Amino acid sequence: MKQFSGFPAKALQSATPIPNLFINGLLPEIDSLAELKVTLHIFRAVYAKKGSLRFVTISELLSDKALLSGLKEGGKSAAEVLKEALETAAERGTILHLTLAKEGTPEDVYFVNTEADRRAVEKIKNGELSLTGLKAGGQSRLEISTEPAPDIFTLYEQNIGMLTPMIADELREAEKIYPEEWIREAFKEAVHLNKRSWRYIERILENWASEGKGDGTYRGDSKKSPGKRSKQEWGQIFRS
Numbered sequence: 001m002k003q004f005s006g007f008p009a010k011a012l013q014s015a016t017p018i019p020n021l022f023i024n025g026l027l028p029e030i031d032s033l034a035e036l037k038v039t040l041h042i043f044r045a046v047y048a049k050k051g052s053l054r055f056v057t058i059s060e061l062l063s064d065k066a067l068l069s070g071l072k073e074g075g076k077s078a079a080e081v082l083k084e085a086l087e088t089a090a091e092r093g094t095i096l097h098l099t100l101a102k103e104g105t106p107e108d109v110y111f112v113n114t115e116a117d118r119r120a121v122e123k124i125k126n127g128e129l130s131l132t133g134l135k136a137g138g139q140s141r142l143e144i145s146t147e148p149a150p151d152i153f154t155l156y157e158q159n160i161g162m163l164t165p166m167i168a169d170e171l172r173e174a175e176k177i178y179p180e181e182w183i184r185e186a187f188k189e190a191v192h193l194n195k196r197s198w199r200y201i202e203r204i205l206e207n208w209a210s211e212g213k214g215d216g217t218y219r220g221d222s223k224k225s226p227g228k229r230s231k232q233e234w235g236q237i238f239r240s
Helices: 020-029 033-047 058-062 065-069 078-092 115-126 152-159 165-177 180-192 198-211 231-239
Strands: 095-102 105-112
Touching: 033 058, 033 065, 033 078, 033 105, 058 078, 058 105, 065 078, 078 095, 078 105, 095 115, 105 115, 152 165, 152 180, 165 180, 165 198, 180 198
Parallel strands: none
Antiparallel strands: 095 105
């Protein structure tokens, strides 16, 4: 075995963060060296990427020469060991696995099992989110871009009209009160009904907050009027 000469002076400045929960909770349970190596490589690959949605594909892992060089076991190929290690890590819950389609060919995609990525995976499965060049379940309607979704101000300009300072202030206030997903869905519902005004969107949000969002549609024929709570009161409710 060749002895390691040590880390250079600034090595820690480009280090990959590893969650303490992994060190203290999962590491003692991992008895497969291959699983440990693959998991650490996924942490490194995901951390090196940019954007709010970070993942690694099987193609990327198979092209990682440093990873594959350390995965040969007995008569098994590095690719076989990699596949087994990924399956074990996914079963353990360290990573999340999706099989999507790339130009008609299955492509395995892996995320670190964080709260944000769990939500993203569910949205991908439901068709609310997609990944560039990849399709979920072979359905072309799920063609997704990892580019960040437009913010609330862009949504207004794209679907309602020119943004005035007064409306901008109301949008900022709405962001403090309602979940971002609600606001986006309220815009979508208003556009679908051709009710393109912030007042209508605000009434949708108030109605959901007052009567319950249910299946995500605005019950425009409801005889109940939205609750009369103040925006400050609704904000307190959503922040609690």
